[in-house]
Amino acid sequence: MSDWTPEIDELNLRREMAERMGGEEKVTRQHSRGKMDARARLAAIVDPGSFREIGKIAGRGSYDADGNLVDLAASNFIFGRANVNGRPVVASADDFTVRGGRLVVFGSGDLIANARIANVGNQSVFLNAVNWTVDQDTQLNIPARPIERFQLSLSANDLAKLRYTLLFALPGVAALLGLAVYWTRRH
Numbered sequence: 212m213s214d215w216t217p218e219i220d221e222l223n224l225r226r227e228m229a230e231r232m233g234g235e236e237k238v239t240r241q242h243s244r245g246k247m248d249a250r251a252r253l254a255a256i257v258d259p260g261s262f263r264e265i266g267k268i269a270g271r272g273s274y275d276a277d278g279n280l281v282d283l284a285a286s287n288f289i290f291g292r293a294n295v296n297g298r299p300v301v302a303s304a305d306d307f308t309v310r311g312g313r314l315v316v317f318g319s320g321d322l323i324a325n326a327r328i329a330n331v332g333n334q335s336v337f338l339n340a341v342n343w344t345v346d347q348d349t350q351l352n353i354p355a356r357p358i359e360r361f362q363l364s365l366s367a368n369d370l371a372k373l374r375y376t377l378l379f380a381l382p383g384v385a386a387l388l389g390l391a392v393y394w395t396r397r398h
Contacts, residue, residue, distance in 0.1 A: 221280050225268040228283035233308030241308050249289050249306035256316060257293035257302055264291040285309060290341075303340070315340045 232238055232248055241248050247255065253262055266286065273282040287309035293302050301317040317340070365373065 222268055224280055225270070225272070225283055228280075229267050229270060229285045232285055232306050233287075237308035246307070248308055249287075249304040253289060253291075253293070253302055253304050257295055257300070258297065261294040262291050262302065263293065264289060266290055288341075301337075315343070 230250075232250065238248050266288075269286040269288075271284040272280050273284075275281050285306070287306040288303065289306060290303040291301075293300055295302075295316070298318075301315075303315045317337075
């Protein structure tokens with residue numbers, strides 16, 4: 212049985228390094244401009260303590276000659292599930308301290324639940340939100356719904372009634388209303 216301690220230590224180190232976002236200098240610059248960093252924006256919009264980040268350890272790692280992690284260029288995309296006013300949501304923010312950023316909040320975390328992501332509409336909205344957040348706006352596309360064929364089956368008698376209604380009854384009603392308006396304005 213092998214010992215996983217080095218791998219677990221690296222994952223924990225990646226989590227710590229990801230919290231630094233773009234680095235202390237860039238975070239300070241963001242705050243000095245009166246702007247919140249991505250983690251602060253998310254904390255401001257979701258219920259306290261409810262945000263569960265997905266993919267926090269993502270980023271570009273730098274390693275020394277021995278293969279030890281020495282630095283992490285954190286991902287600019289912070290994404291996870293949370294609650295807003297007690298309701299489950301999916302929230303994400305693009306980190307300006309790494310590069311320019313954007314924020315997306317969905318009304319329900321059910322949008323990407325296993326049972327619902329198979330719905331083409333949910334999948335399109337979710338993937339487009341991710342593409343927009345990572346600044347790939349040119350790839351946004353929500354496909355049109357397929358046209359459902361509709362066939363009207365009428366008997367000969369019903370078709371004749373429809374024909375006479377459209378040719379005589381509706382224009383006749385419009386003409387009578389026009390005469391009524393004419394009559395009331397003349398008198």
